């Protein structure tokens with residue numbers, strides 16, 4: 426059904442995520458005519474009237490450019506508010522009554538989406554109450570949408586999973602990894618499997634290495650309290666970075682169904698070489714930003730930020746070398762790096778192809794550089810292919826670029842990740858959500874690394890300047906193998 430009908434219940438309705446992402450995304454779906462009958466119940470601690478809540482929703486939409494505001498009143502009129510304490514059973518009964526009322530008023534066919542946009546310590550409790558207090562006793566579909574982080578390590582992820590699985594079977598659980606909603610991340614599959622000029626080369630015979638960078642210019646801002654318990658490895662590598670690796674490395678699925686794609690991704694995680702013990706520091710580099718300059722102004726070190734321990738060993742940067750021990754990828758390193766307070770905000774994938782068997786041009790003017798396929802994920806979206814060609818008078822070869830910019834084509838913004846993911850969830854398409862098997866395997870990979878880092882008494886932090894591309898050791902990680910990070914600026 427391409428125009429779904431449902432009651433959407435958002436837990437954490439006054440939070441940052443709801444305001445910045447969920448309301449504008451739902452509004453876009455609404456104005457594009459992609460929603461049939463629906464209503465939204467916002468749930469949060471604060472007490473608000475429906476009118477106040479609707480005003481907040483309109484305000485959050487109004488602050489976005491390019492949104493046609495003419496349908497805002499109609500949209501907001503479908504929003505209801507319930508002030509709620511997530512541990513209180515009575516409050517869930519009230520919520521159940523409200524849901525039933527809206528269900529019959531809007532004829533929502535008993536379809537329900539429960540979106541948990543709250544601190545993760547409540548995920549399990551809410552899921553249990555939803556079942557125990559009868560909110561899931563409906564005829565239609567029930568889906569639980571869960572934000573990150575899904576646990577803190579494998580053990581806590583298992584505990585959380587057991588809790589939510591008591592109330593929802595795996596096929597009703599939609600674990601968000603918003604990178605999987607990004608246009609160019611979804612494009613990895615299309616680039617690979619719809620182009621006969623790439624897939625035959627997509628292996629260790631023709632690719633020398635793959636580099637994935639996701640850098641931010643922002644520091645930890647006001648999220649110090651959360652970040653101190655997390656760090657870049659848990660916040661970025663366990664989920665987003667490993668998901669991109671899986672999409673780049675997976676075998677072609679036999680068809681494009683959720684199950685087939687997921688099982689190919691899971692096989693990549695199973696082939697990922699375990700890095701543990703004394704190997705950790707030769708495969709992985711951690712960093713923490715010191716002070717420095719961003720856009721000419723001075724910015725403080727991580728350890729000086731609010732809610733951050735002044736001797737904190739939390740990493741704000743990780744670089745790593747991943748090996749996928751299967752026939753296709755044996756010997757090809759996948760380098761990843763991610764960090765805060767870096768020189769540029771950029772998420773990019775660079776696929777570096779091997780050199781020609783013989784370089785006929787190296788003694789002539791200009792030299793041959795390796796072919797690169799660059800996938801720009803954000804902020805620009807597109808693909809660049811780096812080739813060598815003859816240019817002008819001289820007979821040597823010169824690097825040239827073929828570029829495709831996604832935005833340049835129709836001048837319109839591509840849909841926001843959250844817009845796509847919400848729509849997928851409403852339609853029951855779980856392809857771009859993370860299955861438990863992926864969560865478990867990626868945690869066990871990451872846990873081996875955090876274990877070593879946490880047992881080393883002290884990291885020599887800070888070890889990179891704000892506004893740089895990370896610690897020197899991240900450069901050396903590639904130099905050891907005869908490579909270097911292709912610039913992402």
Ligand code: NAD
Nearest residue numbers: 437438439440441442469470509510511542543545572573
């Ligand atoms: P937030 O702190 O801004 O909002 C939390 C919400 O939870 C508020 O609406 C608050 O009223 C509600 N709440 C807290 N305690 C409650 C209780 N006991 N009973 C009822 N309601 C309660 O958080 P956020 O930034 O919106 O993040 C929500 C979730 O989304 C988190 O899991 C976070 O990791 C994830 N996430 C957020 C972003 C983002 O951009 N903000 C991005 C990715 C993932």
